[in-house]
Amino acid sequence: MRFIIVTTNKWKVREFQEIFKPYNLRYRVEPLKTREIQSVDLKEVAIESVLYAYNILREPVMVEDAGLFIDALNGFPGPYSSYVYRTIGVKGVLKLLENLQDRKAKFVSIIAFYSPFTNLKTFTGEVEGRISYEARGESGFGFDPIFIPIDGDGRTFAEMNLEEKNKISHRGRSARKFAEWISSLRKLPPPYVDMSEEKNEVF
Numbered sequence: 001m002r003f004i005i006v007t008t009n010k011w012k013v014r015e016f017q018e019i020f021k022p023y024n025l026r027y028r029v030e031p032l033k034t035r036e037i038q039s040v041d042l043k044e045v046a047i048e049s050v051l052y053a054y055n056i057l058r059e060p061v062m063v064e065d066a067g068l069f070i071d072a073l074n075g076f077p078g079p080y081s082s083y084v085y086r087t088i089g090v091k092g093v094l095k096l097l098e099n100l101q102d103r104k105a106k107f108v109s110i111i112a113f114y115s116p117f118t119n120l121k122t123f124t125g126e127v128e129g130r131i132s133y134e135a136r137g138e139s140g141f142g143f144d145p146i147f148i149p150i151d152g153d154g155r156t157f158a159e160m161n162l163e164e165k166n167k168i169s170h171r172g173r174s175a176r177k178f179a180e181w182i183s184s185l186r187k188l189p190p191p192y193v194d195m196s197e198e199k200n201e202v203f
Contacts, residue, residue: 001026001115001182001186002028003027003060003061004027004028004030004053004062005027005062006032006049006050006062007029008031011140011142015169015171016064016175018162018163019166019175020179023179023180025179025182030053030061032053032057034052034053034063035052036048040078042066042079042108043110043112045079046064046065046110046122047120049063049065050063050120051114054115060113060114060115060117061115062111062113062178063112064110064111064112064171064174065079065109065110065112066107066110067080067107068106068143069106069107069108070104070105070131071105072104077093081142085142090143090146094134094146097131103131104129105130106126106129106170107127107129107147107169107170108125108126108170109124109126109173109175110122110123110124111124111175111178121178121181123175123178124177125170125171125173125177126173127149127150127168127169127170127173128150129147129148129152131146132146132147132148132156135156137155137156137158137159138158139157139158139159139161139165140158140160144156144165145157149169151168157169
């Protein structure tokens, strides 16, 4: 099944391209700005975005939303990670954690997919870790320079190359779940769908 990855983030595109290579998936990238609702539920945000994208593109679509959840800040910035990064950035988050010993955090990735053949599907990936005391590394994007995954060797995501990060990252985990699922559809006969209903919105 062909599908569209909807994102304006070129760094996410690079990561998806590398993760999806072994699966030989058929897709294209559409830099469409989706509508993001204000919600504390990351999955709810991803679902709203994918349905919005489908109603515009009318093709099978995939979107991904991710957030950094910091224990000492009661899960902040969470679903608001993109906005927080644009406004106060890495230095601002480190400032909020100044003099705090509890550095535990996790990255969460939610992939939402919609097509009239499969309806709505979501895939979640998480990685536990901690926030560093200073920004380190030049790779990656967003809060990668201050996140040290618990499954790693003490380096931040930004100190890893693309392959190293993808092996253990939240996005790598959700994307592989999605890739394995959509690859399995090739083994199934296509379901019957009444396309006359496709004129209706899916909200």
